[in-house]
Amino acid sequence: MTRDLQAFLTGALPRSEALVEATRGLERKRVTPEACEAQRVEDATAAIELQDAAGLDFISDGQLNWQDLFRPIVEACKGLEGGALTRWFDNNTFYRKPTAVGELALHSGLPHEFFRTRLLNGHAWHVILPGPYTFARAAEGAGHAAGFEERLDATAKLLRQAARWCADRGARHIQFSEPWLVYQPPKKRQLAAAAAAYATVTKGLNADTVLSTYFGDLKGVYPDILDFSVDAIGIDLTATNLSDLKEHDFDKGAVLGVVDGRNSLVETPAEIVALAAEAQDVLDPDFLAIAPTCELELCPRSVADEKVKALGRALELGRESL
Amino acid sequence: MSARLFPTQEIGSLMKPAWLVKGLRGAELSEGDYAELGRWSKELRLAKEAKRVEELLKAHPGPRRDLELRDLASIHQIRYLEAAGLDFVFDGEVHRAEMYEHPVRNSKGFTFYGHVRSFDNKYYLKAAATSRVGFLRP
Numbered sequence: 442m443t444r445d446l447q448a449f450l451t452g453a454l455p456r457s458e459a460l461v462e463a464t465r466g467l468e469r470k471r472v473t474p475e476a477c478e479a480q481r482v483e484d485a486t487a488a489i490e491l492q493d494a495a496g497l498d499f500i501s502d503g504q505l506n507w508q509d510l511f512r513p514i515v516e517a518c519k520g521l522e523g524g525a526l527t528r529w530f531d532n533n534t535f536y537r538k539p540t541a542v543g544e545l546a547l548h549s550g551l552p553h554e555f556f557r558t559r560l561l562n563g564h565a566w567h568v569i570l571p572g573p574y575t576f577a578r579a580a581e582g583a584g585h586a587a588g589f590e591e592r593l594d595a596t597a598k599l600l601r602q603a604a605r606w607c608a609d610r611g612a613r614h615i616q617f618s619e620p621w622l623v624y625q626p627p628k629k630r631q632l633a634a635a636a637a638a639y640a641t642v643t644k645g646l647n648a649d650t651v652l653s654t655y656f657g658d659l660k661g662v663y664p665d666i667l668d669f670s671v672d673a674i675g676i677d678l679t680a681t682n683l684s685d686l687k688e689h690d691f692d693k694g695a696v697l698g699v700v701d702g703r704n705s706l707v708e709t710p711a712e713i714v715a716l717a718a719e720a721q722d723v724l725d726p727d728f729l730a731i732a733p734t735c736e737l738e739l740c741p742r743s744v745a746d747e748k749v750k751a752l753g754r755a756l757e758l759g760r761e762s763l
Numbered sequence: 764m765s766a767r768l769f770p771t772q773e774i775g776s777l778m779k780p781a782w783l784v785k786g787l788r789g790a791e792l793s794e795g796d797y798a799e800l801g802r803w804s805k806e807l808r809l810a811k812e813a814k815r816v817e818e819l820l821k822a823h824p825g826p827r828r829d830l831e832l833r834d835l836a837s838i839h840q841i842r843y844l845e846a847a848g849l850d851f852v853f854d855g856e857v858h859r860a861e862m863y864e865h866p867v868r869n870s871k872g873f874t875f876y877g878h879v880r881s882f883d884n885k886y887y888l889k890a891a892a893t894s895r896v897g898f899l900r901p
Contacts, residue, residue, distance in 0.1 A: 458877060464884040469788070508883050526882055533863070535882035705876055705891035741877025741889050 446717065446729055446763055448497045448756040449567050451653055451675065451698065452618065452736025453504035455745050460484045460505065481506055485557050489564065491746060495753025498730075499567030499614040502557040504738075509536035510571045510618060511579065513555035514603055520544040524581065530624055530656045532703065532739055541582035545595040547602045558610055568612040570604060572619035572652060573597040573638040574631075579621065590634050597638035601646075608648040616651040616675070617642065620735070622666070623657030623677070632665050639669045651675055651696055655735040658682075664689040673727075677734045678716055679703075683723045695726035698734030699755075700748045705740060707747045713755035718763060729763070731755060770850040776862060777843070777855030782816060783836045789824045807842040833858050861887045872896035 456464070463480040466472030488503030507513060509529070515521045520543030526535045558566070571579075577593040604615050617639075627635060643650050652666070653675030659666070663686055666674055673694030676686075679701050697720050699713045717731055731752060737745040780803070781796040792800075797817075804813030812835050819835075822828050837854035844852040859865040867873045867890045874893040878886040 455877075455879060461878045461886050465886070468884050469790070533881060533887065534879070537882075705889070739879060741879055743877050 446731065446756060446759045447499075447694075448495070448731045448752050449499040449614065449616075450492065450497070450501050450569070450737065450749070451616070451655065451696075451702065451733045452510075452569055453507055453738040454488050454491075454501075454736075454749075455738045455740060455742040456505055457484050457487070457742050482557075482560070485560050489560055491749050493564065495749050496756055497749075497753065498565060500561060500564040501567045501569060502561055504555070504569065507555060510569075510736075511536060511539045511576060513551055514547075514571065514576075514599065515539045517547050517549070517551045517603075518545060518599060519548070520546065521580075527579070530620060534739060536579065539576065539580040541580060541587075541592065541595075545599045547599065547606065550606045551603055556607065556610070561611075565613045566607075566611055567614045567616065568604075568607045568648075569616045569618060569653075570600060570607070572617035572622070573600050573642055574627070574635040575619045575621040576600065577638075589631070593631075593634050593638050594641075597641040601642045601644070604642060604646055604648070608646055612648050614651070615646070615648045616653050617671070618653050618655075620654065620656040622652075622662055623654040623659055623680070626657070626661030629665075632662060636665070636669050639671060643670045649673070651694070653696060653698075653732075655698055655702075656680065658685075660685045667691065667693060673730065675732065676720075678720075679734050683720055687723045691724040691726045693726060694728040694730060695720055695724050696730040696732050699731050700733040700737075700752055702733040702735040702737045702748075703739050705744045707744065708751050708755075710751055710755035710758045713751065714759045714762060717755075717759050721763060731759065767850060772849055772851035773844055773853070773855075776859070777840050777857075779855075779857055780836060780839065782820065783832060783857065786816075786820050786832050787824070787829055792820060803839070803843075807839065807846055809839060809842060812838055864888050864890075869900045870896060871899045 460480050463472050463477045467477040484505045485502045489500055492500045515523050520541060522540045522542050523537035524540035525538050527538045529536050573593060573596045577596045582592050650671040651673045652669055652671040655677040657680050659676050659681045673696050675696040675698060677698040697717060699716045700708050713731055717729060721729055737748060782792055782800045785792050800813055804810055816835050819828050819832050836857040840855035840857055841852050872892055872894045873890040875888050875890045879889045881887050
């Protein structure tokens with residue numbers, strides 16, 4: 442059966458060498474905030490053009506000023522502080538642990554500088570937010586939301602506000618990044634709490650939604666994850682064997698992580714399409730999308746650019762052959 | 764090998780002192796930076812070395828001066844860990860730009876592709892193995 446194939450990014454793009462220099466210069470007070478911001482705009486424009494030229498269906502601004510996946514939410518929420526530097530899974534990259542110090546709520550929306558809606562004008566805007574389970578696992582509470590399930594519930598309500606803020610400003614496609622769900626699969630009770638968190642986050646949300654898993658095997662939360670209240674599930678195919686998923690009816694969209702965001706080797710379009718064809722046969726999902734496994738930010742910009750172009754060529758090839 | 768039941772050691776790089784970071788960059792030290800140099804040189808009994816650091820900071824940056832600054836920082840870091848009473852000490856990697864870059868630069872078979880963010884506005888150069896990897900120099 443021929444279906445339309447989609448493609449989009451899974452996370453932040455890497456900064457260009459010029460932006461690396463500008464942000465370093467900013468820290469050393471050699472570059473003014475205005476000059477650094479001009480470079481960020483140039484990078485974001487290039488990131489949008491790159492995705493556009495590759496023919497991606499949903500376009501992000503590259504998240505080039507997100508210091509980690511949680512930071513814009515932390516900065517917008519008075520009840521959160523950026524805490525200790527903590528390793529981002531098994532990568533040579535770190536995030537600041539969100540630390541609950543008060544009520545988890547957004548009182549004035551999200552900071553506009555993290556969502557470059559003006560540059561995205563005319564494109565189908567793809568927003569990438571942390572998923573509630575991963576946020577609650579990555580965070581800690583000191584007196585406030587100290588228990589995990591209490592924190593998960595509070596985080597879900599916070600992310601619901603964030604997702605609505607984006608949808609109200611035109612976001613068409615909202616991804617919730619959930620590496621923790623598969624890196625260390627939760628026990629049944631916590632998985633049920635995670636499912637409830639998604640019911641909270643996506644209730645009444647006027648956008649397509651993806652729950653993106655990566656850095657682990659989807660088998661650990663399968664098939665329970667099919668009951669989560671989202672339109673599509675992202676699968677890291679460097680960690681998941683498709684044949685392990687064939688026993689259940691995949692009644693959602695499948696977003697295939699087919700471009701390895703942690704490896705400098707650029708995939709060929711033929712390799713990507715072969716995986717997509719296999720996924721279509723094995724899963725028979727509601728729709729199929731191809732994407733990087735995780736944030737391409739874990740590769741240098743020159744490599745990431747080639748990977749996005751390969752994704753675009755695979756999209757073209759896949760639409761002809763699948 | 765120490766016969767102690769629980770030998771102690773530090774397991775990662777130490778933060779480089781401000782006088783080294785700014786000195787290598789050719790930036791001016793603040794009064795606070797000089798005060799810190801003075802405080803630690805007293806604490807670690809490195810008065811002679813601190814005097815030499817101050818002389819070098821006034822000199823023009825260059826390979827020989829920078830190497831001597833790093834060597835003095837090595838002495839500082841080793842004495843710092845010795846003063847804490849650790850069983851195994853090292854120089855806190857003050858001669859390295861970044862943990863992985865140093866051995867990769869001194870090996871063969873790798874190609875550097877560009878910077879990747881480590882955290883905030885800190886980056887490391889990422890390399891990939893593009894041919895047979897081998898030892899070049901220590």
